[in-house]
Amino acid sequence: MTALLSVRGLRTVFPTRRGPLAACDGVDLEIAPGEALGVVGESGSGKSVTFLSVLGLVRPPGRIEAGEILFDGTDLARLPPSSLRALRGRAMALAMQDALSALNPAFTIGTQIVETILTHGLARSEAEAREQAIALLRRVGIPSPERRLADYPHQFSGGMRQRAMIAIALAGQPRLLVADEPTTALDVTIRAQVLDLIDELREETGLAVAMITHDLGVVAERCARVMVMYAGQVVETGPTAEVIASPRHPYTRGLMASLPSLEDPDRTLHAIPGQVPDLARVDAGCRFRNRCPLAIEACAQPVALREVAPGRASRCLRAEEVT
Amino acid sequence: MTATRLAERLAQLLPVLFGVSLIVFLMITLTPGDPVEIMLADQRATDEQAAALRRDLGLDRPLVERFLVFLGNAVRGDFGISFFHRRPVWDVIAERLPATIELTLVALIVAILVAIPLGVMAAVKRDSWIDRALSAASLFGVSLPGFWFGILLILLFAVEFRLLPVGGRIGFAHEVPRETGFLLIDTLLAGDLSAFGNAIAHLVLPAITLGLPTAALLARVVRSAMAEVLASDYVLFAEAKGLTRRRVLLRHALKNALIPAVTVTAIETGSLLGGNMIVETVFGWPGLGRLVVESIFARNYPLVQAAVLLYAVTYVLLNFIADLLYTALNPKVRL
Numbered sequence: 001m002t003a004l005l006s007v008r009g010l011r012t013v014f015p016t017r018r019g020p021l022a023a024c025d026g027v028d029l030e031i032a033p034g035e036a037l038g039v040v041g042e043s044g045s046g047k048s049v050t051f052l053s054v055l056g057l058v059r060p061p062g063r064i065e066a067g068e069i070l071f072d073g074t075d076l077a078r079l080p081p082s083s084l085r086a087l088r089g090r091a092m093a094l095a096m097q098d099a100l101s102a103l104n105p106a107f108t109i110g111t112q113i114v115e116t117i118l119t120h121g122l123a124r125s126e127a128e129a130r131e132q133a134i135a136l137l138r139r140v141g142i143p144s145p146e147r148r149l150a151d152y153p154h155q156f157s158g159g160m161r162q163r164a165m166i167a168i169a170l171a172g173q174p175r176l177l178v179a180d181e182p183t184t185a186l187d188v189t190i191r192a193q194v195l196d197l198i199d200e201l202r203e204e205t206g207l208a209v210a211m212i213t214h215d216l217g218v219v220a221e222r223c224a225r226v227m228v229m230y231a232g233q234v235v236e237t238g239p240t241a242e243v244i245a246s247p248r249h250p251y252t253r254g255l256m257a258s259l260p261s262l263e264d265p266d267r268t269l270h271a272i273p274g275q276v277p278d279l280a281r282v283d284a285g286c287r288f289r290n291r292c293p294l295a296i297e298a299c300a301q302p303v304a305l306r307e308v309a310p311g312r313a314s315r316c317l318r319a320e321e322v323t
Numbered sequence: 324m325t326a327t328r329l330a331e332r333l334a335q336l337l338p339v340l341f342g343v344s345l346i347v348f349l350m351i352t353l354t355p356g357d358p359v360e361i362m363l364a365d366q367r368a369t370d371e372q373a374a375a376l377r378r379d380l381g382l383d384r385p386l387v388e389r390f391l392v393f394l395g396n397a398v399r400g401d402f403g404i405s406f407f408h409r410r411p412v413w414d415v416i417a418e419r420l421p422a423t424i425e426l427t428l429v430a431l432i433v434a435i436l437v438a439i440p441l442g443v444m445a446a447v448k449r450d451s452w453i454d455r456a457l458s459a460a461s462l463f464g465v466s467l468p469g470f471w472f473g474i475l476l477i478l479l480f481a482v483e484f485r486l487l488p489v490g491g492r493i494g495f496a497h498e499v500p501r502e503t504g505f506l507l508i509d510t511l512l513a514g515d516l517s518a519f520g521n522a523i524a525h526l527v528l529p530a531i532t533l534g535l536p537t538a539a540l541l542a543r544v545v546r547s548a549m550a551e552v553l554a555s556d557y558v559l560f561a562e563a564k565g566l567t568r569r570r571v572l573l574r575h576a577l578k579n580a581l582i583p584a585v586t587v588t589a590i591e592t593g594s595l596l597g598g599n600m601i602v603e604t605v606f607g608w609p610g611l612g613r614l615v616v617e618s619i620f621a622r623n624y625p626l627v628q629a630a631v632l633l634y635a636v637t638y639v640l641l642n643f644i645a646d647l648l649y650t651a652l653n654p655k656v657r658l
Contacts, residue, residue, distance in 0.1 A: 085565055086565060089564035089566075093563065096560055104561065105654070107575070108654075116565070119566055154655050168560075172565065
């Protein structure tokens, strides 16, 4: 299947007092319709910035410096702001971590859904948009949606609020949903419900999902493919099961070793020694080498993301030696 | 709900008014200066005549008794007779009040109309030249003494360029029948457009002088509130929905940014009442502020007492209005 979203060599830069900082640097990725791609990495690894770049929501003075973002064949990085705006919320949508802060406290849920529908010209009248809003809230499992349209975000429970936010994201019938930590703020039972909802939408409508998270459990359960980011770069990508079972990058392996295991609860958890490099000061070489047990001299040279097995890629010279 | 809340507010007002009366009573009676001496200053009165006047005004009674009499009358809505005008204090105040309300409202409207767009622009274009210019200008505006700025404006626009009148509410050439006491309304009621224009010309300089500190403060508040709101998740989410920039800024962001601005505006309006005394004096504006200043100098106790009580009531009511607006803007707060 051809990719819905295909990003090549994306570099998004923020000027800082210490010079330009590339929050994501040379990122390549692809998502097919109906696919869920897990995007993992620690805070500051560039996973959110990558997808904010896709949505055209990088706040100035930050800007996309290089690369192409092909969405259904159109390069979003070269699109004028008004055309990009018309695609936002319509072709691609964002679901955020905390619905309480993502929803505007001063407007009702109804207003916030209806304005999205009307902005994209998906209803001829406000009444029609209201009908659609009710259907959307019902679709995401909110009871008596007619009544809840008039409620403000703070009057919803945490789980319902998260559903309402997803309903708003879906109001423009998008083909790509960027879910940025969509369940981190939720408790376990509600988390499963929200993830089930996203899975259903994906299967029913062919929605492509980018699931940005630092919860490897969510990725293992819900995403067929995973992409691991470190210090602004993709370090490993491949089918989730394979990547978890046999990582091909020392960072991914370190990430796995730092997780508690249900099978072996007595296992010692390993922290990766050292710190993430300062992104304003990185050189062309491997960014993980100062923390890497496998580092060799050649790691100071640029290391490209390369195929290590069918459908799997790693940005490590010694990928085959990672165990 | 709102009615109970208003009743509550008014009940809270009673101890405030009592305290304010007491403090003002003590301050004005204990400061040196004798109203009888001031009143008879150029009239070569005998001691007997002075004593008679003193008795007449009730100033020969002990302090405590005078305060209690004042309180007793005030409760019944009787604030006494103005020493100088020889008319009920309330009548004198009511005559002057529209001029002050008119000036204050115009100053407030000017301040709001200037401050909100500037604050929004500075927040949207953070660290741009407009942001820096606004920061500098608002610091200037907040710290400028009103009497000095007023005189400067008069010298420049009235004396030097002769563009605007020096003072007063309206030119002598215009005869406007008094209906509401608000000249902008009365001139229109009389269908006298040239008098209306003249009244506006008289309002320009005092309104700018009075409104400038408010505009400066408000612009800073709007800027910082707006800057905070623009960095919020819900603004990012609104943009992610594909809303136009205009809608994101003027609806999603501004409605939230106005919440702190409303409170500041209400408090500032209260302080405009104080600013009025200076501005009305500088511009010869026949309003309450100037009347109070004159009355303080003349030790016209009843009038000062009544005016200060009026200020206190106004202040509390303004805060109540701010609460109502705050509630309208912020659905999380329900009275």
